[in-house]
Amino acid sequence: MHPMLNTAVRAARRGATVIQRASNNIEFITPEKKGHNDFVTEVDRAAEQAIIETILEAYPTHAIQAEESGSRGNSEYVWVIDPLDGTTNFLHGFPQYAVSIALMHRDIVTQAVVYDPCRNDLFTATRGVGAFLNDRRIRVSKTRELADSLIGTGFPYTEFQNLDAYTAIFRDMTQKAAGVRRPGAAALDLAYVACGRFDGFFEFGLKPHDIAAGSLLVTEAGGLMTDFSGEEKFLESGNVLCGTPRVFGQMLQVIRQHL
Numbered sequence: 001m002h003p004m005l006n007t008a009v010r011a012a013r014r015g016a017t018v019i020q021r022a023s024n025n026i027e028f029i030t031p032e033k034k035g036h037n038d039f040v041t042e043v044d045r046a047a048e049q050a051i052i053e054t055i056l057e058a059y060p061t062h063a064i065q066a067e068e069s070g071s072r073g074n075s076e077y078v079w080v081i082d083p084l085d086g087t088t089n090f091l092h093g094f095p096q097y098a099v100s101i102a103l104m105h106r107d108i109v110t111q112a113v114v115y116d117p118c119r120n121d122l123f124t125a126t127r128g129v130g131a132f133l134n135d136r137r138i139r140v141s142k143t144r145e146l147a148d149s150l151i152g153t154g155f156p157y158t159e160f161q162n163l164d165a166y167t168a169i170f171r172d173m174t175q176k177a178a179g180v181r182r183p184g185a186a187a188l189d190l191a192y193v194a195c196g197r198f199d200g201f202f203e204f205g206l207k208p209h210d211i212a213a214g215s216l217l218v219t220e221a222g223g224l225m226t227d228f229s230g231e232e233k234f235l236e237s238g239n240v241l242c243g244t245p246r247v248f249g250q251m252l253q254v255i256r257q258h259l
């Protein structure tokens, strides 16, 4: 394993230990509101702290871009961290959340970890080497038709400027696909495309910390991932579409009709 990926895995496991310890006592957690339907807890912050400490112990000169504490440092290596992706699920005891850590080198994601402590699913990827689930190589599914596809998505719930377009796409997608699911943790949704549990995924308005790690999992597993114009600028817009090569194209056609 690449030494930087090894550090990312150690950091993700330390963050997850903080989260799982707290999951036994969720009734004592007091969520704070960052915005409409957007919550943060002391668990998100403590997990993030543990992750950053682990990374900076190994690489003190690297920069950090973390969801809760923001950016620090100046380096061509930037660690992009979502300490707890799926906070709403976590707060409800709904076991679908993860730690997501990506390393960017000169603006390109080179290492990725998405760790689901509820299932002990460790998804990792190194650029040019492939994507793995618990040390087994993973590939996107072989599904070719949208009609046979299980599609993941995320509903708009904090900002609603895209709600009409989203609803139209959702309506069309539910009629054209075999099924649509909204599990509630975008980093895991992308990991699920990478390992073939989903055949495709789309969501508006995600943040770099939600998608940086998952994007490398998808592409290293042989999937395609773009914004809704079919371009690679999804980290900027946060509008994300990905899937198996064939299903991706059919999803893009559906989405384009409503934008």
Ligand code: IPD
Binding pocket: 082, 084, 085, 086, 087, 088, 154, 155, 183, 184, 185, 186, 187, 203, 205, 206, 210
């Ligand atoms: C959220 C989850 C959710 C997605 C939201 C994200 P958070 O992350 O990934 O699935 O729909 O857009 O913000 O806030 O739980 O880290």
Ligand code: CA
Binding pocket: 082, 084, 085, 086, 186, 209, 210
């Ligand atoms: Ca997130």
Ligand code: CA
Binding pocket: 044, 067, 082, 083, 084, 085, 086, 087
């Ligand atoms: Ca988060």
